Amino acid sequence: MCLTIPAKVIAIDNPMPDFPVAKITVEDSKGARELKSLWLPELKVGDWVLYAYDTAVRRVSEEDAREILELLEPKKHIDISRLDTGFVEVLKSHTAGTLSRDGIVRLLKTEDPVETETLFAEANTVRQAALKDFFCIHGIVEFSNHCVRECHYCGLRKGAAGVARYRMTPDEIVSTVEDAVRKRGYKLIVLQSGDDFHYTDETLVDIIRRIKKSSKVFIFMSVGERSLECYRKMKAAGASGSLFRFETSNRELYNSVHPGQSYEKRMKLLKGMKELGYYIASGFLVGLPGQTVEDIAEDILMMKEMKVNMASVGPFIPCVSTPLSAHPAGSAELSLKAIAILRLLMPKAKIPVTTALETIESEEGRRLGLSSGANSLMFNLTPERYRGEYRIYPNKYHGNAEVWEKYGLFNEELSYRMLEKKMFEAFEVAK
Numbered sequence: 001m002c003l004t005i006p007a008k009v010i011a012i013d014n015p016m017p018d019f020p021v022a023k024i025t026v027e028d029s030k031g032a033r034e035l036k037s038l039w040l041p042e043l044k045v046g047d048w049v050l051y052a053y054d055t056a057v058r059r060v061s062e063e064d065a066r067e068i069l070e071l072l073e074p075k076k077h078i079d080i081s082r083l084d085t086g087f088v089e090v091l092k093s094h095t096a097g098t099l100s101r102d103g104i105v106r107l108l109k110t111e112d113p114v115e116t117e118t119l120f121a122e123a124n125t126v127r128q129a130a131l132k133d134f135f136c137i138h139g140i141v142e143f144s145n146h147c148v149r150e151c152h153y154c155g156l157r158k159g160a161a162g163v164a165r166y167r168m169t170p171d172e173i174v175s176t177v178e179d180a181v182r183k184r185g186y187k188l189i190v191l192q193s194g195d196d197f198h199y200t201d202e203t204l205v206d207i208i209r210r211i212k213k214s215s216k217v218f219i220f221m222s223v224g225e226r227s228l229e230c231y232r233k234m235k236a237a238g239a240s241g242s243l244f245r246f247e248t249s250n251r252e253l254y255n256s257v258h259p260g261q262s263y264e265k266r267m268k269l270l271k272g273m274k275e276l277g278y279y280i281a282s283g284f285l286v287g288l289p290g291q292t293v294e295d296i297a298e299d300i301l302m303m304k305e306m307k308v309n310m311a312s313v314g315p316f317i318p319c320v321s322t323p324l325s326a327h328p329a330g331s332a333e334l335s336l337k338a339i340a341i342l343r344l345l346m347p348k349a350k351i352p353v354t355t356a357l358e359t360i361e362s363e364e365g366r367r368l369g370l371s372s373g374a375n376s377l378m379f380n381l382t383p384e385r386y387r388g389e390y391r392i393y394p395n396k397y398h399g400n401a402e403v404w405e406k407y408g409l410f411n412e413e414l415s416y417r418m419l420e421k422k423m424f425e426a427f428e429v430a431k
């Protein structure tokens with residue numbers, strides 16, 4: 001669903017009182033703007049409304065409005081008077097399309113808090129200009145924690161001891177999605193599992209078909225390295241997107257933490273998915289052993305070059321029963337900088353605040369992510385009884401979905417259409 005944004009009404013253009021309000025002017029921290037308005041009887045100047053994209057959809061109390069604004073507004077004031085001119089030049093080079101690898105490294109490496117805040121603020125401005133406060137809330141159903149892979153960082157790796165493995169049945173998966181759509185207003189749902197071949201291609205296809213038949217929802221599959229043929233069949237059944245990270249663009253690093261897998265094979269599959277017309281959600285981890293800032297700059301450029309539609313970046317979090325259990329977690333700040341730079345390079349892409357970032361920074365991670373260029377949140381819809389066992393890393397953050405859902409756009413048609421429009425735009429840009 002789309003997240004609606006609060007603003008105060010400062011003028012109403014309603015020449016015919018018996019007619020639905022057609023045009024209103026609202027004011028928020030960025031100034032005044034005109035909105036179309038749905039039928040909001042007795043709306044007065046001074047009231048607060050929630051809007052999504054360019055349409056006001058609901059009146060809210062000032063108290064509720066302030067609750068969501070608190071979560072969205074960047075808190076720090078930036079003093080730009082003492083910024084290094086070299087930094088400003090690099091930062092602004094994205095507008096001319098000339099932000100280079102060295103420039104990206106410069107931005108990633110800064111340890112000056114004012115420069116960092118300025119980078120985040122610039123990304124926020126680019127997001128605002130390109131997407132007009134279009135924030136999305138998506139859901140994820142983690143339907144199986146079985147995995148045949150041995151990724152060194154992942155708590156669900158085949159050899160990890162102490163994991164109570166589970167598989168949801170197709171019926172459970174379908175009804176979980178149906179409930180999320182019907183009762184909670186979700187319009188885009190990710191179905192994620194380990195690389196679990198217990199589910200045959202046909203089973204996955206059947207699950208997708210059943211969901212598409214009963215619910216108006218976009219389905220993104222996150223089921224790992226399966227055959228391209230499987231991805232073709234899932235697409236034909238109605239899947240729209242694929243969430244498939246390349247994890248790192250450094251081939252040696254990739255191969256060193258993914259025993260038995262190959263970088264070439266993964267990239268080939270990713271390209272194949274793109275050719276099949278999937279909406280591509282891909283990305284990388286921040287903080288893998290030996291990973292350098294230069295590697296991260298390459299990761300960022302690779303996302304741009306591949307024209308991914310959704311750019312997903314999160315810090316590595318160490319997990320027991322893995323070879324990297326003693327390796328320090330990736331930096332939240334570096335992840336946020338990567339998000340901000342991705343926004344500068346890909347103004348219209350969807351950029352989620354990843355659960356890993358929330359896990360390190362909790363609710364603050366959401367706010368920081370959304371004010372540093374990200375524009376979507378992913379909430380966990382896995383049934384309670386399985387949730388604790390989907391432990392790719394420990395203490396996964398599940399908090400506070402309610403406060404955000406409360407501001408989701410429940411108008412079925414409008415919300416679905418907006419998402420469709422945005423996905424289409426992202427596709428067009430990425431061609």
Ligand code: 5AD
Pocket residue numbers: 153154155245247284285314315316317318319356392393
């Ligand atoms: N820390 C952070 N992210 C992880 N992932 C897997 N294990 C970890 C971890 N320990 C990420 C991978 C994978 C996604 C589903 O979860 O990037 O693609």
